[in-house]
Amino acid sequence: MRRTGPRPGRSSERRPHGAGTAPDVGLVVAAAMAPGTFAPSLSPRSAVDQGVVTGLATGLHYLLSAGTQDVLESTARLLAGRTSTASTRRTATIAVDCAAVPIGLALLRAFPPRAEDPLRGAVRQAAWRLGGTGLGSALLGGAGTGARLLDDRLGLQGRLAAVPLAVPVGLGTAYVLDRLRAGEQAEDTGGAGAPPPLTSMGVAAGVVGCLSGVAYGEHALTGLAARRLAAALPGPAGLWRLAGHAGVLAALGAGVSAVWHRAMRRIEARTSADVPVIEPDEAERWVPATVSGGPGSLVSWAGMGRDGRLHALATVRPRPLPSLPAGVPDLSVETVMGTPARATPVQVYVGLDNAPTARARVDLAMAELERTGALDRSLLVLVSPTGTGYVNYVAVAALQYLALGDVATVTLQYSRRPSPLSLGMVAGAREQNRLLWLRILQRLRDRSGPRPRVVLFGESLGAHTSQDVFLHWGTLGPDAMGIDRALWIGTPYGSGWMRQVTRGERPDVDPDAVALVNDHAQYAALAAERARPPRFVLVSHDNDGVTKFGQDLLWYRPDWLGPSRPRHEPDPAGSPRGIPPAMRWRPLTTFFQSLVDMKNAQTSGPFGAYQHDYRADLPRFLSDVFELPASEEQLVRIEEVLQVRESVRERLFAVVPGAVA
Numbered sequence: 001m002r003r004t005g006p007r008p009g010r011s012s013e014r015r016p017h018g019a020g021t022a023p024d025v026g027l028v029v030a031a032a033m034a035p036g037t038f039a040p041s042l043s044p045r046s047a048v049d050q051g052v053v054t055g056l057a058t059g060l061h062y063l064l065s066a067g068t069q070d071v072l073e074s075t076a077r078l079l080a081g082r083t084s085t086a087s088t089r090r091t092a093t094i095a096v097d098c099a100a101v102p103i104g105l106a107l108l109r110a111f112p113p114r115a116e117d118p119l120r121g122a123v124r125q126a127a128w129r130l131g132g133t134g135l136g137s138a139l140l141g142g143a144g145t146g147a148r149l150l151d152d153r154l155g156l157q158g159r160l161a162a163v164p165l166a167v168p169v170g171l172g173t174a175y176v177l178d179r180l181r182a183g184e185q186a187e188d189t190g191g192a193g194a195p196p197p198l199t200s201m202g203v204a205a206g207v208v209g210c211l212s213g214v215a216y217g218e219h220a221l222t223g224l225a226a227r228r229l230a231a232a233l234p235g236p237a238g239l240w241r242l243a244g245h246a247g248v249l250a251a252l253g254a255g256v257s258a259v260w261h262r263a264m265r266r267i268e269a270r271t272s273a274d275v276p277v278i279e280p281d282e283a284e285r286w287v288p289a290t291v292s293g294g295p296g297s298l299v300s301w302a303g304m305g306r307d308g309r310l311h312a313l314a315t316v317r318p319r320p321l322p323s324l325p326a327g328v329p330d331l332s333v334e335t336v337m338g339t340p341a342r343a344t345p346v347q348v349y350v351g352l353d354n355a356p357t358a359r360a361r362v363d364l365a366m367a368e369l370e371r372t373g374a375l376d377r378s379l380l381v382l383v384s385p386t387g388t389g390y391v392n393y394v395a396v397a398a399l400q401y402l403a404l405g406d407v408a409t410v411t412l413q414y415s416r417r418p419s420p421l422s423l424g425m426v427a428g429a430r431e432q433n434r435l436l437w438l439r440i441l442q443r444l445r446d447r448s449g450p451r452p453r454v455v456l457f458g459e460s461l462g463a464h465t466s467q468d469v470f471l472h473w474g475t476l477g478p479d480a481m482g483i484d485r486a487l488w489i490g491t492p493y494g495s496g497w498m499r500q501v502t503r504g505e506r507p508d509v510d511p512d513a514v515a516l517v518n519d520h521a522q523y524a525a526l527a528a529e530r531a532r533p534p535r536f537v538l539v540s541h542d543n544d545g546v547t548k549f550g551q552d553l554l555w556y557r558p559d560w561l562g563p564s565r566p567r568h569e570p571d572p573a574g575s576p577r578g579i580p581p582a583m584r585w586r587p588l589t590t591f592f593q594s595l596v597d598m599k600n601a602q603t604s605g606p607f608g609a610y611q612h613d614y615r616a617d618l619p620r621f622l623s624d625v626f627e628l629p630a631s632e633e634q635l636v637r638i639e640e641v642l643q644v645r646e647s648v649r650e651r652l653f654a655v656v657p658g659a660v661a
Helices: 022-033 047-080 084-111 118-154 166-183 197-233 237-272 282-286 302-313 333-338 358-372 393-402 423-446 461-470 478-481 496-502 520-529 589-601 613-626 633-655
Strands: 346-350 379-383 408-411 452-460 483-491 514-517 536-539
Touching: 022 047, 022 118, 022 166, 047 084, 047 589, 166 423, 237 461, 302 393, 302 520, 333 393, 346 358, 346 379, 358 423, 358 514, 379 393, 379 461, 379 514, 393 408, 393 452, 393 536, 393 613, 393 633, 408 452, 423 452, 461 478, 461 483, 461 496, 478 536, 478 589, 483 613, 496 514, 496 536, 514 520, 520 536, 520 613, 536 613
Parallel strands: 346 408, 379 408, 379 452, 452 483, 483 536, 514 536
Antiparallel strands: none
16 A cells, blocks of 8 residues: 655654744745836836845845744744643644734724824834735745645655745745736836846845845854853843844944944035136136125135035126137027026025024125125025035026026025935024025015015925925915915925925915926916916926835835826826836835935936936926016027036036936
């Protein structure tokens, strides 16, 4: 008779039915989530980008799921009791794993998602992890049981049962879930192409290997230190192991802090240094008297910083210069617009090194406004710069053309670091802007005679720092500050004011006064539908990762990934509308994908309107939003001239466009 039971010498080597170690369960969940890391997102990813996303996402899924399974197994042992048999403990583990699934689902239902609620988000993530880990363990246990039954039926003498099943079970689960979702979503009509999978997997393996190596090294170092300390000092080894972990973390934190501060000092030194082609006497030779840093200015040229000096050199001349170097085109207001300029543009800019405190910088800016006659212009533009102090050259030049020179801009620098490294300075920038704008409002109210219209412009972090002045004021805030119109481009997702005025209903928000659009055609259609054009306009490209990335992606599916997302519409001439249908929210994965999208969005490219580059959008938006009418012929000439100015500036100064400032 054929023998179907376990063979001698092998039964003790087989894993018990339904049993799965924590590392095995971690592999199941990590393998199930790995294919989703290759899904398209807002921007194309290189093989290195994809490897980093896959490595970080799957590595964290593995660690968190393995840790959760450890907790479930400990709970099972506690329920089974210390004197229970191995079989009883296995049964208890299976029961706890199976119970974790409905418990996790119940918690998810009991705590519906909310943006800006990290505590609720942490509860939901714990519930998701609990249910996912329990399901992974149950699937692995079922697959192991099936493999053993099939092994015995085929008489393979344990060969099939010895095959590791964690990764195949995880990948199979991913395939089934994707097939189920495929019937629920529309056909994918757009999205960024995936990078080479083999290269990406190699990078991902390297990322996971490095993280594992660091973890192993820390574990070995801590164990060695614990044994030495326990032998020399009183106390158990377990206590000294905890002390060792704390010591390693403290040393790591101190090292990271030292490297960070050194890197910030080097970055700030670079953003304060002169561009090689700028000589010390450039201000006297090329900067008009109505521009900060020029002849008679109260603002020193040296203290304006690199971006402040470049901003001063980029001013538009109202009339042709008497003599131009050979090959240099005449790009004055009079020549480009085909009509005489009304006035000479004013540019007030105060750098961090021009005065020691925010109050002193505001005092200096007010004195410079008086000196230059800025309040005599018909339009006063409050500009909040990006992190390094950069002011969009295209925006300022377009304003000076459209207003025929009858315009003044005023800017205060608040940081010397690139925008991603200046997030901690938003509060200081907000208070500095508020103080300046209130002083200007007071001065205009005390002024006899004509007053300029006051409008607001901000780009990227400059949009965030300017909107923060009105936080919790809704659209009443700009009205109270005397601001007639505002145009913000590339507003970061972290802006609280933007979310307040674009989500839901608030008593302090006039919804008809606000517009959030992807392109000018969308704005024009929206303005035509309303009784009056929107006064506060936010231009945010749908594929701009800067406007989409936020920490709440860790626990919350944002509206732009919800069922009401706009249909994806490719646009060869500009930024496409909508979100790729295949892109959806995945725990951890979407956070890392969007982080890479944010990084890639700030990569400079040719003059255009794509991702975090809004240069080509600006002339028509500025004309409509700030009510600076121009003929179609004039707008086309402005757009052509702005491209020429940008190409010349980039050749001369080797300056990265403002998207990366």
